[in-house]
Amino acid sequence: MIMTNNDALDASIPVLTEIIEPERDFIDAAAPSPSSPEPMPPAALSPDADKAAEAPSPVDVLPPTTISDSQWEALEHKISERVLSQLQARIDFVLEHRVRDSLADALQLAVEGMAAEIKRGLHHTLEDVIARAVAQEITHLKTNKNTPAEPPA
16 A cells, blocks of 8 residues: 655645635735734823824724735636635545555455455365365275285286
8 A cells, every 4th residue: 555645745735724825916006014013103102192093903004905806806706716626636635545445354354254265165176176086096995905016926
């Protein structure tokens, strides 16, 4: 049986806790990157700043990205294809191993059955050959007993 390392294949399967980032093609070019928020004014960072006039969070500062329905559909289609191809590879891998294991079991049973049948056949053949040889020897002894033996010279 061939043993392979499943870790490399398993690492390519997305899990529900992973965040799939949309490709840059689908994000509006005018929208600033969420990873580079605008710097907060120094007054907002000082401990004496008025609590009512707190600086807005980076989420509030960034304008929402606008992605059209056709872009969402294209992104959804691309993600679906990627996930399906990864799942198909994993399913093929699992099915191949299950078929291989099932065939190995079936072949083992077939070989054991054939070996038992061959043993029975050999046992029967040996019994017949031995019985025939004994019968011939007995017949030969009986015929020699009835004929006078020649005197030794």
